[in-house]
Amino acid sequence: MAFKQSVQKFTGKINEVEIGTGEKAIKLGGENVMPFYSFDGSMGQRPKVGMEILDVYPEAWCDSLKGIYKDVANDSVAWAKFVEEKFHPDFICLKFEGSDPNGLNKSVDECATLAKQVAQSVALPLVIAGSNNHEKDGQLFEKVAQALEGSNVLLLAAVEENYKTVGAAGGLAYKHKVGAESSVDINLAKQLNILLTQLGVKAEDMVMNVGCAAVGYGFEYVTSTMDRIRLAAFGQNDKTLQMPIMAPVSFETWSVKESIASEEEMADWGCQEERGIAMEVSTAASMLTGGADAVILRHPKSVETVNTFIKEIVG
Incomplete structure (x- = not known):
């Protein structure tokens, strides 16, 4: 008897969210199957790979x-131009590390001016990330959203402490896309999505950052959370969880000991650069196969490898 492959059909579908403007604009989401299950239905938009740059050295x-x-x-x-011209990522993530009140404490006006200069210098879509100081990030995103009106950027991300400010400025007043950041918990992810939509932000203007971890550092919790989110979005047609997922992989993988320990400290671990790339690539591949629609990376070799991984599977 000939083999007949079964097909699992879902009623739910991930929203398509567009970031950027013009020819270089990208779309995330659109799938109605589990990650890379092209034999069951539509995979939607090809997963996207972005590169991280900073506002400081x-x-x-x-x-x-x-x-x-x-x-x-x-x-x-100059950094943004260099990345765009040499490495050709799908988007650029400008992380405002210098805005941290516990660091350089750059003013939000200074950051907004820089964001506008970067946006005007490149054609690639922009993702704006803060310093993870929630109070300062709320002020930062509000000012940057105003400065970049018309650029259709993604503000990554709104959290429970500042979602009203970020959602009102980014998603409502200045018509950008808003990232909803939660901490590896389906209920927290759902709750924040509901709060943002109740504020008036359209579900089609939202992306989720459901949490990320370097492989080997509690990644099983990330995997199970993403599985539950996607199964609820597809199988239960839960519209509060049908947003694309963006994973800031580089934020996590370049801060673990395998990436930061020098070769003098850990000679038997081998080349530090290769270790960092390996952590970044393995985490990015795991996030993509877990359901992420986009990943943010730091090393050009990681970008090249992950793009090859996507191409080999998607075609």
């Missing part, structure tokens, strides 16, 4: 990464 980055960007790392505008 990346002092804490490993020497090999600083070497790659040595000629542009002191100028975020």
Whole structure:
């Protein structure tokens, strides 16, 4: 008897969310099947790969990464152009590390001016990330949203402490996309999505950051959470969970010991740069196969490898 493959059909579908403007604009989501299950239905938009840059010199980055960007790392505008022209990511994530009140404490006006300069210098879509100080990030996103009106950026991300400010400015007043950040919990993710939609932000203007971890660092919790979110979105047609997922992989993988321990400290671990790339690639691949629609990476070799991974599966 000939083999007949069974097909699992779902009633739910992930929203399509567009970021950026013009020819370089990208769409996330659109799938109605589990990750890469093209034999069951539509995979929607091809998963996207973005690259991280900072608003300050990346002092804490490993020497090999600083070497790659040595000629542009002191100028975020030049850095953005360099990344766009040399590595061709789908989007650029500008992370405002310098806005941290416990660090340089750059003013939100200064950050907004820089964001506008970067947006005007590149054609790629922009994702704006803060310093993870929720109070300062709320002020930052509000000011950046105003400065970048018309650029259709993604503000990554609104949390429970500042979602009203970020949602009102980003999603309502200035018509950007809003990222909803929760901490590896389906109920928290759902709750924040509901709060943002009750505020008036359209579900079609939202992306989720459901939490991320480097592989080996509690990643099983991330996996189970993403599985539950996607199964609820597809199988239960839960519209409060039908937003694309963006995973800031680089934020996690370049801060674990496997990536930051020098070769002098851990000689038997091998090349530090290769370790960092391996952590970033393995985490990105795991997030994509878990349901992420986009990942943010730091090393050009990671970007190249993950794009090859996507191409080999998607075609």
